Amino acid sequence: MTPSLILRNCILEDVRLDIAIEDGTITAIDPRLELTAPTEIDLAGKLVSPPFVESHIHLDSALTAGQPRHNASGTLFEGIEIWRDRKQTLTHDDVKHRAIAALKLMASHGTLFVRSHADVSETSLTALESLLEVRDIVQDWITLQIVAFPQDGIYGSPQNNELIEESIILGADAVGGIPHYELTREDGVQSIHRIFELAEKYNRLIDIHCDEIDDDQSRFLEVVSACALRTGLKEKVTASHTTAFGSYNDAYALKLMSFLKRSEINFIANPLINITLQGRTDTYPKRRGLTRVKELWQAGLNVSLGNDCIQDPWYGLGTGNMLDAVSMAVHVGQMTGLDEIDACYDMATAHGARTLNLQDAYGIDVGKPANLIVLDCPSKYEAVRCRPNVSHVISRGQLLVETTKPEVQWQQEVGAP
Ligand code: FE2
Secondary structure, three states: OOOOEEEEEEEEOOEEEEEEEEOOEEEEEEOOOOOOOOEEEEEEEEEEEOOEEEEEEOOOOOOOOOOOOOOOOOOHHHHHHHHHHHHHHOOHHHHHHHHHHHHHHHHHOOEEEEEEEEEOOOOOOHHHHHHHHHHHHOOOOOEEEEEEEOOOOOOOOOOHHHHHHHHHHHOOOEEEEOHHHOOOHHHHHHHHHHHHHHHHHHOOEEEEEEOOOOOOOOOOHHHHHHHHHHHOOHHHEEEEEOHHHHOOOHHHHHHHHHHHHHHOOEEEEOHHHHHHHOOOOOOOOOOOOOOOHHHHHHOOOEEEEOOEOOOEOOEOOOOOOHHHHHHHHHHHOOOOOHHHHHHHHHHOOHHHHHHOOOHHHOOOOOOOEOOEEEEOOOOHHHHHHHOOOEEEEEEOOEEEEEOOOOOOOOOOOOOOO
């Protein structure tokens, strides 16, 4: 077979290689391929990587910052109030167009696998139905998973309990929840049991917004962990945010960590948003608003990263670039050792793939789908340090995006003669 595309002189895991692609599949990887192809790209020592995985984003609210007003306090709860107003005007096309625009932005930065939450606490299920359509529209170039997310709580409104089940039946990939925002602690625990019941009934993944609060008494993570262990769902379960874990006392955190290792659940940290949302009620010292990323990673648990928001009621900034999230994780998590920097990069790639349960559909190897990106740098360390352009995005064996490096042109002679 003749490959349709050969990438030459790539750096993959610190080794210089050529990669051949045919019919959407990686067909050969070798230090020097003797094959030829109609299209060959000499990458001259650039880093080739599996695509970024956006483990946690809200596409239904993306690109709505300022509608109907900006979040003045910067808190999670004002964001929820603003979203409650904005979603009264939500339409199918409104969600669809913003979601596709956000996905194109993300793909241009090298993200080809995305898990998005869809707010299902509105009787019309506009966000969910629109994102399910978007999942089909974009499937030839980006893989999208949808989480049925009851933003106002499963028991926060009388109809929400039925709406989440209806959302699963309509085709959501995962069951979501927000136990720390339920009206009582008991409702929170009950909501987790309901989420596991639905996941088992309909064979779905689980991704719960869990303990996204500075309250050191918010302890739903232990409930999620216990349910994952008892049901055997384990790696199909993800706890997103878990920022309260950063506030737990060390005696409790140590005990919890041993339970978490047994439960084998996944974690998603969203450092860009949580460094700004959390700690708002602190004076000084001010907490960082991040779960124990380094300690979870050191314990061998799977941690991945998300942007969470792109210009929405919770976070008016955001570019959808996973390297922004990686850089913030390195800084806020104090993971500046070289192996720690590489680990944070992996949290946006291979670890994210594990969270999304992508299994064999992900990675650079012969026989795998040809999804890969090229970064304008030689190593993961340089990718995190410089946040370079993703020069090539190859999706399903086809070149999807090419970005040229900005050129700096000095207009005066400066420096030493
Ligand atoms: Fe979120």
